[in-house]
Amino acid sequence: MSEAIEVNSSPATLNKKELARQKSQAQILDAAETLFASHGYDGASMNAIATEAKVPKANVLYYFKSKDNLYEAVLERILSNWNLGLIDISVDDDPALSLYRYIHLKVRLACEQPQQSRLFATEVIRGAPYLADYIRQNTRPWFRKKVAVLQAWIDAGKITQVDPSHLLFMIWSSTQYYADYQTEILILQNKLEYEESDIEAITRSTAQLILGGLGLKLPESI
Amino acid sequence: MSEAIEVNSSPATLNKKELARQKSQAQILDAAETLFASHGYDGASMNAIATEAKVPKANVLYYFKSKDNLYEAVLERILSNWNLGLIDISVDDDPALSLYRYIHLKVRLACEQPQQSRLFATEVIRGAPYLADYIRQNTRPWFRKKVAVLQAWIDAGKITQVDPSHLLFMIWSSTQYYADYQTEILILQNKLEYEESDIEAITRSTAQLILGGLGLKLPESI
DNA sequence: GTCTATACAAGGATAGAC
DNA sequence: GTCTATCCTTGTATAGAC
Numbered sequence: 001m002s003e004a005i006e007v008n009s010s011p012a013t014l015n016k017k018e019l020a021r022q023k024s025q026a027q028i029l030d031a032a033e034t035l036f037a038s039h040g041y042d043g044a045s046m047n048a049i050a051t052e053a054k055v056p057k058a059n060v061l062y063y064f065k066s067k068d069n070l071y072e073a074v075l076e077r078i079l080s081n082w083n084l085g086l087i088d089i090s091v092d093d094d095p096a097l098s099l100y101r102y103i104h105l106k107v108r109l110a111c112e113q114p115q116q117s118r119l120f121a122t123e124v125i126r127g128a129p130y131l132a133d134y135i136r137q138n139t140r141p142w143f144r145k146k147v148a149v150l151q152a153w154i155d156a157g158k159i160t161q162v163d164p165s166h167l168l169f170m171i172w173s174s175t176q177y178y179a180d181y182q183t184e185i186l187i188l189q190n191k192l193e194y195e196e197s198d199i200e201a202i203t204r205s206t207a208q209l210i211l212g213g214l215g216l217k218l219p220e221s222i
Numbered sequence: 223m224s225e226a227i228e229v230n231s232s233p234a235t236l237n238k239k240e241l242a243r244q245k246s247q248a249q250i251l252d253a254a255e256t257l258f259a260s261h262g263y264d265g266a267s268m269n270a271i272a273t274e275a276k277v278p279k280a281n282v283l284y285y286f287k288s289k290d291n292l293y294e295a296v297l298e299r300i301l302s303n304w305n306l307g308l309i310d311i312s313v314d315d316d317p318a319l320s321l322y323r324y325i326h327l328k329v330r331l332a333c334e335q336p337q338q339s340r341l342f343a344t345e346v347i348r349g350a351p352y353l354a355d356y357i358r359q360n361t362r363p364w365f366r367k368k369v370a371v372l373q374a375w376i377d378a379g380k381i382t383q384v385d386p387s388h389l390l391f392m393i394w395s396s397t398q399y400y401a402d403y404q405t406e407i408l409i410l411q412n413k414l415e416y417e418e419s420d421i422e423a424i425t426r427s428t429a430q431l432i433l434g435g436l437g438l439k440l441p442e443s444i
Numbered sequence: 445g446t447c448t449a450t451a452c453a454a455g456g457a458t459a460g461a462c
Numbered sequence: 463g464t465c466t467a468t469c470c471t472t473g474t475a476t477a478g479a480c
Contacts, residue, residue, distance in 0.1 A: 021445090037347070038347070038348060038349060039264065039348065040262035040263070040264060040265060040344070040348070041262070041265065042261065042262060042264040042265035043262060043263065043264035043265070043348075045472080045473060045474085046473075046474065046475090047472085047473070047474095056446075056447055056448085057447090057448095058446080058447055058448080058475090058476090059445095059446070059447075061474080061475065061476085062445080062446075062447090065475095066474085066475080067473095067474070067475090118347045121343065121347060121402065121403075122262065122344060122347060124402070124403050124405050124406050125259075125260075125340045125343060125344060125402055125403075125405075126260060126261065126262070126265075127260060127405050128405045128406065128409075132405070132409060135406055135409045135410070136409055139406075139409075139410065140409065140410050140412075143410045160430075160434065162427055162430055162431060163423065163427045165410070165411065166423070166424060166427035166428065166431075167427070167431065169396070169399060169400075169403075169407065170392075170396045170399075170427075170428065170431055172399070172403075173395040173396045173398075173399030173403075174391070174392045174395045174396055176395075177391060177392075177394070177395030177399075178391075180343065180346070180347055180402075181343075181346050181347075181391075181394075181395075183346050183347075183349050183350045183354070184346050184350065184357055184361075185391065187350075187354060187357045187358055187361075187362065188357070188361065188362050188365045188387070189387065190362075201385065201388070202388060205384055205385045205388035205389070205392075206388065206392065208382075208384055208435060209384060209388075209389065209392055209431070209432060209435030209436070210431060210435060211435070212382065212434055212435035212436070212437070213430060213431030213432060213433070213434035213435040214431070214434070215434070243463090267454080267455060267456085268455075268456065268457090269454085269455070269456090278464075278465055278466085279465090279466095280457090280458090280464080280465055280466075281463095281464070281465075283456080283457065283458085284463080284464075284465090288456080288457080289455095289456065289457090
């Protein structure tokens, strides 16, 4: 119980320490996310993470027992963030509007939090040593529910007949691509970074192609 | 000059040695490609590469002067292979057929040589330290030519009005996804590996959505 | 609870024997 | 030209001072 600790220090002091602790941990997690994403698990040294987080090297291992542990903590934080962005569609929803919103959300995530997508990508490319179980137990049931909804839309004649799995893969791929391959895209377009207007343009083009392929039109209310 | 060497050994002996040398080099390149793709640049040790290639550790550094050098050699081999698969479209071609063929080719590459796509992905995710120049000098001019062709198709009313850059990005993303995220896709579909029939199914679904989005139909001649 | 100093292993690279 | 043995650096992790 945390009350037991308060005996030896004033609530104010505890608060300060507690705040400092949380701040340090957040800084470490941020730094780790950045470096794991850009240099991979082995390429990101605990030393570099500590420097980036502006904390002494040993503190990183004090807060997170090992490098493995830190890596898992970073992944968990990303997943909890991503779960907020899971599409929530049901049979009665309007396909065009639902899919447009989902694509918009995914594009925004990819452009604004590219690191998270990249870290997820490197983990999966490695064979998902840490995430395979999670995908099996959490993502797969969710995936199957959404496939069922898409199939119901097809059966009801709301969208063109197409493999629902591949439709979902296409939405994921075409949005995450802007995070994972950002470097290449920016070079090809001779740009330094994405702008707010890019997010809209990407969403529009992507949605136009996918919705068009499903026999739908872009929602006018956007 | 290589003739100078032949003086001290019979042509047959030289041939044997030359063959052994080339075989060793190829084995090392294969092993390096596999390990760089699955473990990243830092995660793949020269030791592991040597073991995988079944040659003594020091030989790897004898043939390729350094780890950097080996990594570059692997990248170059991949690029020369990929350049064979660059889309070759021109204004007079039939959009539906040309794009279908290109999608088919990219899906086949992704499913049959996933390692190459994954290694390319990790390189770009890292910020393309080795490939940035190549992309700027080779891929960008090629990219611009193809964008011009797509724009000409739009101007001629052959395909729906859509941003040509994003169209190309969507083709790349939706096909390479099956290589880069193979682990996740197989788990979600509860499969062990891709089959020949998957390549056809993926091509069909992907082409159907993209061509549909462009106001085209799947070519019947396929 | 925080940080310095250090142990111990692994990796890249090289020198020199064969 | 090929391989063994070794050097040096870097990385993770821990022990112990403050």
